[in-house]
Amino acid sequence: MSEFFESRDIVIPGDVLFEGRTRTGDNTYRSEGKVCATRIGLVEYGRGIVSVIALEAGYNPLIGDLVVGEVLDINLGRWVVDIDAPTPAVLTVPDAIDAPFRPDIVMPDILDVGDTLVAKIVDMDRRRTPILSILGRDLGRVENGFTVRITPSKIPRLIGKKGSMVNMILKETGCRIAIGQNGRVLIQGRTREQEEIVVNVINRIEREAHTTGLTNRIQEYMKSLKEEHV
Amino acid sequence: MSPRKKKVEWKRIDGRARNELRPIKIESGVLPNADGSAYIEMGRNKVIVGVFGPKEMHPKRLAKPHMAVLRCRYHMAPFSVNPRRSPAPSRRDNEISMVIRHALEPAIFLDRYPRSAIEVYAEVLQADGGTRCASINAATVALVDAGIPMRDLVVSCAAGKIDGKTILDLGDYEDQKGEADLPVAYMPKLERVTLLQMDGVLSPEELEQCIDLAMEGCKQIYEMQREALKKKYGVEKEGE
Numbered sequence: 001m002s003e004f005f006e007s008r009d010i011v012i013p014g015d016v017l018f019e020g021r022t023r024t025g026d027n028t029y030r031s032e033g034k035v036c037a038t039r040i041g042l043v044e045y046g047r048g049i050v051s052v053i054a055l056e057a058g059y060n061p062l063i064g065d066l067v068v069g070e071v072l073d074i075n076l077g078r079w080v081v082d083i084d085a086p087t088p089a090v091l092t093v094p095d096a097i098d099a100p101f102r103p104d105i106v107m108p109d110i111l112d113v114g115d116t117l118v119a120k121i122v123d124m125d126r127r128r129t130p131i132l133s134i135l136g137r138d139l140g141r142v143e144n145g146f147t148v149r150i151t152p153s154k155i156p157r158l159i160g161k162k163g164s165m166v167n168m169i170l171k172e173t174g175c176r177i178a179i180g181q182n183g184r185v186l187i188q189g190r191t192r193e194q195e196e197i198v199v200n201v202i203n204r205i206e207r208e209a210h211t212t213g214l215t216n217r218i219q220e221y222m223k224s225l226k227e228e229h230v
Numbered sequence: 231m232s233p234r235k236k237k238v239e240w241k242r243i244d245g246r247a248r249n250e251l252r253p254i255k256i257e258s259g260v261l262p263n264a265d266g267s268a269y270i271e272m273g274r275n276k277v278i279v280g281v282f283g284p285k286e287m288h289p290k291r292l293a294k295p296h297m298a299v300l301r302c303r304y305h306m307a308p309f310s311v312n313p314r315r316s317p318a319p320s321r322r323d324n325e326i327s328m329v330i331r332h333a334l335e336p337a338i339f340l341d342r343y344p345r346s347a348i349e350v351y352a353e354v355l356q357a358d359g360g361t362r363c364a365s366i367n368a369a370t371v372a373l374v375d376a377g378i379p380m381r382d383l384v385v386s387c388a389a390g391k392i393d394g395k396t397i398l399d400l401g402d403y404e405d406q407k408g409e410a411d412l413p414v415a416y417m418p419k420l421e422r423v424t425l426l427q428m429d430g431v432l433s434p435e436e437l438e439q440c441i442d443l444a445m446e447g448c449k450q451i452y453e454m455q456r457e458a459l460k461k462k463y464g465v466e467k468e469g470e
């Protein structure tokens with residue numbers, strides 16, 4: 001039973017984190033009784049569990065996630081949507097317009113190739129292809145705004161504790177922000193300047209996601225940006 | 231060389247000691263358009279590696295239902311050697327692509343991404359012997375930078391023999407004029423060898439010496455890879 005690092009140290013794949021009885025958390029694996037890291041990140045020793053908060057990670061789709069995606073292709077009765085996951089997602093007609101598919105439906109009128117959409121993962125099929133739905137509030141095709149891409153593992157930082165970070169950005173700029181768990185963030189503001197401020201702020205959050213006291217620093221940064229624009 | 235001096239001390243062509251590596255510089259996250267990337271300079275070798283994925287496998291018939299497919303492409307730029315070489319993939323490029331794939335595969339959790347592909351593109355900008363080792367070293371850093379789950383880093387280094395003496399990290403001249411060349415790749419934490427090639431002739435004792443020598447070199451490179459990966463985050467930490 002021993003810990004080999006301090007909590008929140010940067011670890012690299014293969015680093016032995018723990019030896020002895022424990023559960024393995026995110027981004028870790030067990031080999032010959034040792035718990036090792038699989039991704040670069042910050043190690044965290046919880047109660048009976050060792051995990052790594054990844055600094056770099058791809059998106060792993062889960063049921064219930066809100067995602068921002070782009071339509072890749074239209075098949076008979078379904079759209080193929082890129083959500084930055086290992087496999088593209090599928091949106092069927094009943095999940096898009098709340099009506100069964102009929103051959104006379106003109107699918108590009110609802111969503112065309114290249115359209116950006118905000119959707120929710122409602123299910124996975126038996127090959128673990130994500131099934132999307134755009135039925136619901138704030139879901140559906142996106143008409144305007146910016147999308148920014150950040151590393152999906154840094155999304156929790158952008159949201160903050162109980163949404164503190166995103167609420168602060170909302171209050172300061174008045175922009176609508178849809179945070180896709182897949183690392184794409186949609187920003188819709190009243191003016192271009194407001195949207196640009198949010199883009200800058202999000203990029204800074206991504207760069208400094210692993211540091212402490214981020215919310216306060218971002219607040220000051222946002223104020224200085226706003227003064228520049230005034 | 232003075233004729234008076236009877237015993238001339240043996241030295242390598244670039245004045246290195248027998249167990250000395252060339253100067254190495256590694257940088258991670260150099261290409262914003264790739265999911266993960268790395269740049270390495272091993273002596274006069276310059277290699278840039280980009281990683282994409284895991285993503286959908288095309289053509290789909292080559293996808294494996296239970297695991298991801300690792301695809302590697304090693305390519306030498308036309309200007310990487312003098313005289314210029316043809317940019318078309320050669321027999322040698324294809325072989326080294328395969329060798330890199332075999333060296334990296336055991337380190338990656340491929341079974342976590344069924345039906346998908348992970349792509350590694352290594353581009354040699356300048357070659358000076360040992361580009362496959364440099365490519366593997368950079369590819370590992372790029373894979374970690376892409377956030378692909380790995381068991382361990384893969385480190386690679388060559389050892390060989392010239393003038394009857396075993397040496398570490400052969401340059402181009404030593405590679406061509408020497409008696410043997412032995413690239414090794416291995417995972418230092420798991421202590422598993424993932425690549426062992428040999429070109430030339432070595433006695434069993436020399437082979438063991440060379441492997442030990444290469445392992446030593448790998449351990450030194452491993453530390454540099456760690457530094458490079460941490461540097462991307464460490465520099466910003468100081469600004470707090």
